[in-house]
Amino acid sequence: MIVDELEKKLRPPEMGLAPYPAKVITLASGEKMVCREVSREEAGVLLETIFPLIGVPDDFYDIVAVRMYSEILGWYRYRVANEFVIVGAIDGEIAGIVTSRCVDEKVGMSLHTLTIKRGLRVGAQLFAAKMEHHLEFLNQEEVWIVAESPIGFRRWMIEYGLENAYDRYPETHHELGGVPTYVLTKEIYNRVRDEKVTGVRPVPPELLATAECLRVPKEYPQLQRYRRGGQKRRGS
Amino acid sequence: MRKVGIVGIGHTVFGNLSEFDLVDIMSFASADALDDADIRKERKIIDQVFVANVGAGLLNHQTAIASSLVSRIDLEPAMAETVENGPASGASALKCGYTAIASGMADVVMVTGGEVMRAVTGWKATDFVATLLHPEAEYNYGLTLPAFAAMFTRLYMERYGLTEEELAMVAVKDHDNGIKNPYAHVPYTCTLEGIYGSPDANVVNNLIADPLRLYNMCPVSDGAASLVLCALDSAKMKHFKKKPPILIQGIGAATDTHCIHHRKDPLELKAVALSAERAYKMAGLGPKDISFAELHDAFVILELAISEEVGFFKKGRAREAVVQGLTRIDGKLPINTSGGLKAKGHPLGATGVSQVFELVKQLRGEAEEGRQVGNPKHGMAVNFGGFGNNVVTTICSKE
Numbered sequence: 001m002i003v004d005e006l007e008k009k010l011r012p013p014e015m016g017l018a019p020y021p022a023k024v025i026t027l028a029s030g031e032k033m034v035c036r037e038v039s040r041e042e043a044g045v046l047l048e049t050i051f052p053l054i055g056v057p058d059d060f061y062d063i064v065a066v067r068m069y070s071e072i073l074g075w076y077r078y079r080v081a082n083e084f085v086i087v088g089a090i091d092g093e094i095a096g097i098v099t100s101r102c103v104d105e106k107v108g109m110s111l112h113t114l115t116i117k118r119g120l121r122v123g124a125q126l127f128a129a130k131m132e133h134h135l136e137f138l139n140q141e142e143v144w145i146v147a148e149s150p151i152g153f154r155r156w157m158i159e160y161g162l163e164n165a166y167d168r169y170p171e172t173h174h175e176l177g178g179v180p181t182y183v184l185t186k187e188i189y190n191r192v193r194d195e196k197v198t199g200v201r202p203v204p205p206e207l208l209a210t211a212e213c214l215r216v217p218k219e220y221p222q223l224q225r226y227r228r229g230g231q232k233r234r235g236s
Numbered sequence: 237m238r239k240v241g242i243v244g245i246g247h248t249v250f251g252n253l254s255e256f257d258l259v260d261i262m263s264f265a266s267a268d269a270l271d272d273a274d275i276r277k278e279r280k281i282i283d284q285v286f287v288a289n290v291g292a293g294l295l296n297h298q299t300a301i302a303s304s305l306v307s308r309i310d311l312e313p314a315m316a317e318t319v320e321n322g323p324a325s326g327a328s329a330l331k332c333g334y335t336a337i338a339s340g341m342a343d344v345v346m347v348t349g350g351e352v353m354r355a356v357t358g359w360k361a362t363d364f365v366a367t368l369l370h371p372e373a374e375y376n377y378g379l380t381l382p383a384f385a386a387m388f389t390r391l392y393m394e395r396y397g398l399t400e401e402e403l404a405m406v407a408v409k410d411h412d413n414g415i416k417n418p419y420a421h422v423p424y425t426c427t428l429e430g431i432y433g434s435p436d437a438n439v440v441n442n443l444i445a446d447p448l449r450l451y452n453m454c455p456v457s458d459g460a461a462s463l464v465l466c467a468l469d470s471a472k473m474k475h476f477k478k479k480p481p482i483l484i485q486g487i488g489a490a491t492d493t494h495c496i497h498h499r500k501d502p503l504e505l506k507a508v509a510l511s512a513e514r515a516y517k518m519a520g521l522g523p524k525d526i527s528f529a530e531l532h533d534a535f536v537i538l539e540l541a542i543s544e545e546v547g548f549f550k551k552g553r554a555r556e557a558v559v560q561g562l563t564r565i566d567g568k569l570p571i572n573t574s575g576g577l578k579a580k581g582h583p584l585g586a587t588g589v590s591q592v593f594e595l596v597k598q599l600r601g602e603a604e605e606g607r608q609v610g611n612p613k614h615g616m617a618v619n620f621g622g623f624g625n626n627v628v629t630t631i632c633s634k635e
Contacts, residue, residue: 026434028441028451030427058255119424121440128439154357198439 012081023199034211043076060149068112089211096122108134108143237338241481244273244464250421250581253458254354262350269462274478283342284315288329288349289585324621326588327628343470350460351583385535386445396552404432406536407451414575416607421581457581461590486631488514507627508545515629523547527612530591532620533576588619595632
């Protein structure tokens with residue numbers, strides 16, 4: 001495809017990232033979640049999936065969704081450098097999305113984790129997959145991480161035992177800004193890997209085929225507001 | 237003593253309701269109970285209100301909950317008290333309500349239990365629950381309820397040969413029921429492969445307190461449940477024609493040592509056995525008469541241990557019943573038809589009331605499709621306080 005000269009100047013230089021090999025995770029429900037990297041051509045279905053959550057304030061879905069939307073749009077239009085996106089899909093339906101990018105060859109920068117199918121730790125598995133990509137397949141030395149919700153802070157900063165890099169500011173500063181940056185070093189990763197990272201490779205071809213064509217979720221548990229006496233869920 | 241019937245029931249969804257005020261949540265369940273009893277307009281016939289709650293002072297910075305609830309739902313000048321008895325508060329409040337009516341002090345009583353625990357982090361909630369332990373001999377050494385349950389489970393495994401797979405089977409059975417319960421906190425299916433058999437099970441069902449894993453314990457929940465009781469010989473029964481009353485046939489309570497290390501055998505839950513014995517005696521029934529039961533499975537091991545203490549199975553044999561499917565919804569003796577605390581959730585003060593709510597639903601034949609027990613006659617609920625140091629057993633029957 002011919003790219004306009006001015007457009008070329010607007011695009012960031014790319015490092016050329018190693019691919020993330022797909023894996024399958026058996027969830028507590030027994031469902032098989034295929035976890036794979038997505039290509040730019042699939043950005044449309046991701047944006048469509050994220051969009052309804054932009055209006056959900058509970059558990060900070062709004063800020064995570066709106067930022068992830070812009071990250072994927074920016075990636076699609078070549079405005080973010082060295083970004084990758086991984087999805088978790090159950091029978092092709094998107095259960096969760098993670099975004100991340102590389103600052104340079106040694107440092108990764110975790111962007112966002114969005115869970116659509118809740119209650120099965122889909123987000124935790126996808127976050128772990130993102131870290132696995134940075135530290136095992138891209139062979140980086142550390143990943144910078146921030147959290148925007150208490151759930152994120154609990155799952156990443158506390159459960160992984162991340163290193164607070166506040167005293168390394170401004171050299172170590174996550175571009176999402178705001179809160180202090182935490183760091184997942186290789187040493188910490190190796191310590192928690194067996195408790196956090198799971199999944200089986202290679203994915204059987206017939207299972208991988210189910211995740212080839214991604215679909216927007218049929219239901220968003222985040223959009224079912226609490227109703228007194230369970231009336232909403234009783235009728236649904 | 238006068239016969240007491242349950243004539244109205246109400247329940248909120250259990251889950252994370254921390255965006256609501258505690259008394260709001262209790263009001264929702266209470267208003268639903270008034271509607272179910274068909275006395276919203278005539279609600280002033282309620283003589284007395286008992287409110288079950290444990291943590292309002294510590295977690296929500298609020299006290300005098302009973303006064304607040306009565307005012308919120310316009311029940312003044314009814315008598316009102318809050319009952320705090322740890323995780324058994326709900327059934328204790330019901331027992332107070334029963335006693336008030338049976339003694340003749342009241343004709344119509346409302347019992348509402350509620351809790352908002354997710355206003356604080358999970359660690360703070362765990363610490364809050366641990367305050368029911370002995371402050372010097374247990375709490376100060378860092379003991380928590382999950383820690384006790386883990387030690388209890390380990391000992392049970394060593395003595396009776398219980399396996400992790402069998403424990404997982406209890407959770408799967410509870411979730412099978414919970415997914416059909418519109419009030420359940422964790423209405424998700426879990427499978428034996430997902431939480432035990434698959435290569436990923438160690439991560440998706442991670443260890444919390446060895447040997448207990450995530451799916452071996454209940455969630456921290458918010459929620460409320462409510463019951464309206466009436467003396468069957470009262471003139472006020474004329475107001476309750478919409479649905480037949482469910483009889484409170486027996487209530488028994490008992491205590492055991494506060495410190496667990498003072499018990500000769502930590503696996504013996506004497507208060508459970510004695511409370512059940514008292515309830516059976518009052519009801520004139522025995523274990524074989526019970527059609528289904530709600531047992532306090534804050535940790536799934538307790539479902540097994542309690543079912544043995546109340547006489548459903550011999551010691552160490554409940555695990556066989558689970559493997560054989562006897563406690564499934566279609567089994568000979570369905571246990572935790574609501575999903576139990578494991579899948580439905582465990583808002584401390586609400587739990588005991590919620591268990592009896594489930595007994596009433598089942599006995600009325602109103603449980604949702606797929607979790608209705610076939611023609612039940614007598615249901616039992618065991619509400620377990622502390623680590624078995626204060627237990628209340630309730631038996632309800634069709635009149």
